[in-house]
Amino acid sequence: MRLKVPVTGKVLEYDPVASQVDGIGVVGDPDDPVKTININLGNISWRLVTIDLENDLAEIEVKPSENISVLKDGGDPDNPNDWIYRASTKKERQSFLDYAKNLIESHTVDELYTMTKAKRLVKPAKAVEDYKKKPPNVAAREQFLAQG
Amino acid sequence: MGKNLAGPAGALAEDVEGDTLYVNTTDASGTYRRRTINVADDTEVTLVTLNLVFDATSLAFAAGFVSASSQAGNNHVFRLYMGGVLMQTSGFLPAVDHSLNFVVRDFKALAGAQACILKAYNSDVDYAFLYFYGGDATSQCPAAIACGSVKLV
Numbered sequence: 001m002r003l004k005v006p007v008t009g010k011v012l013e014y015d016p017v018a019s020q021v022d023g024i025g026v027v028g029d030p031d032d033p034v035k036t037i038n039i040n041l042g043n044i045s046w047r048l049v050t051i052d053l054e055n056d057l058a059e060i061e062v063k064p065s066e067n068i069s070v071l072k073d074g075g076d077p078d079n080p081n082d083w084i085y086r087a088s089t090k091k092e093r094q095s096f097l098d099y100a101k102n103l104i105e106s107h108t109v110d111e112l113y114t115m116t117k118a119k120r121l122v123k124p125a126k127a128v129e130d131y132k133k134k135p136p137n138v139a140a141r142e143q144f145l146a147q148g
Numbered sequence: 149m150g151k152n153l154a155g156p157a158g159a160l161a162e163d164v165e166g167d168t169l170y171v172n173t174t175d176a177s178g179t180y181r182r183r184t185i186n187v188a189d190d191t192e193v194t195l196v197t198l199n200l201v202f203d204a205t206s207l208a209f210a211a212g213f214v215s216a217s218s219q220a221g222n223n224h225v226f227r228l229y230m231g232g233v234l235m236q237t238s239g240f241l242p243a244v245d246h247s248l249n250f251v252v253r254d255f256k257a258l259a260g261a262q263a264c265i266l267k268a269y270n271s272d273v274d275y276a277f278l279y280f281y282g283g284d285a286t287s288q289c290p291a292a293i294a295c296g297s298v299k300l301v
Contacts, residue, residue, distance in 0.1 A: 012232065018257035021207055028232025030263050035227075035234030038190055040271040043222070045239040047254065065239035069221020080279075083221045083243035144255055 001097050002049065003041075004057040006109050009034040011123040014053060016134035023141035025131070026051045036060065037118040041100040043068050043088070047145060050138045053131040056121040057109075059138075061145050062100055064093035163206045163297040168198040170266075170291035172280065183289055185278040187224065187270040193278070195226075196266045196293045202258040208297035211253035212266035215290035217244050219277035228252040229265040230295075237269075247281045247290065264295045 010029035019025025028034035034051065036058050043065040050059050068088045075082030088096070104112070113120065172183050187193050195214065202208060210230050218224045224241040227234055235254040242248055252266070270276050280289040 009232075015257070015259065017205075018259065022255060022257040024233065024256065026233055027262075028229075030229075030232045030265075033229050033232045033234060035229075036237075038269075038271065043240060045225075045237060047236045048234065051233070067239075067242065069218075069240060069242045071221065077220050080217070080219060080243040080245055085221075085242040085244050085248075141255075 001062045001101065002059055003046075003062055003100060003104050004052070004059050005036040005039070005104060006112050006118070007034055007051060007056055007058045007121050008037055008118040009121060011053070011121065011127050013124070014127040014130045016130050019131075019134065019136035021137075021140055023050050023136045023138045024048065025136045026053065026127075032122075034121065037112060037116040039103065039112065039116050041103060043092075043096040044100050049141060049145065050136050053123060053128050056123075062097065064088065064096040066093075068092070158300040160298045161301040163203045163208075163299040164200045165294075165296035166198055166200050167292060167294040168196045170196045170289050172289040183280045183282060183287075185268070185280075186275055187268060187278055188275045189270055189273050192227070192267045192269045194265060194267050195291045198264045198293045198295050199261065200264070200295060200297075201261050202297055203299035204259045205300040206258055206297040207255060207299075208258045208264070208295055209253070209255050210264040210293060210295040211251055212293045213291065214250045214266065214268075215247040215280070216250070217242060217247055217279045217281075219243060219279065220272075223270050223272040223276035224278055225269050225271060226250050226252050227267045227269055228254055229263070229267065230254060230256040231258045231262045241278070247279075258297065264293055266291060266293045
């Protein structure tokens, strides 16, 4: 499942040549890296597909967790012995995807930035200009992402 | 991706490679020969950083390996950064009394001096302990990052 999530951090440059190879092309500041806002999407993992530098969105490929931690009835959440680690059911995995999708798509971008208190993406005008002239070749990443 | 790099005008060759291991310099705390890192809420902790200098036409692959567990479920995740961009976030680390293995990995075109970084992030609203298990108080924490790249020649 794909989601588009707002990004924060600082872009140093957009490399049009690299973008045709890795489908991203963005170089971030190591001290303030380009990343999705810190919103808890629940029991999922994700990989970056590409970054839209015009709209400050990261497209991510989301997968539901195959194994999850569940607190025992009446358990103490701070005690590791009160948690059960088990395989998730098919129904649960779908609910994880539905949760993440609904969390993102039920809010505007402005609301998501406000909720997470994240700063807007800092990006040089030249990076956006270069991005518009030569958008990333996302197909370059599809083969890798398809492997899971 | 091979179609983009290799063509009639050039061939692929090895560029650079390297790895870094995580060595927790704080003393082991608690029992069970366990090292504890307290990660505050909504906070990242850098575990391992690998700095390399890549060729201008390089495509790099990096993988971060961790063996750990968490104080409570649904708190910690692991993140892989390459060239200042967050590439992948793992699922939640489980709350169990032993280590479990995680790998985060990805490709990215990197040029010049760039870093590949493995971080732990606590997404909860309260602090939570990250646990590494070792043989004794001098054991290194099991976390590492490796990276290799190819280039056009």
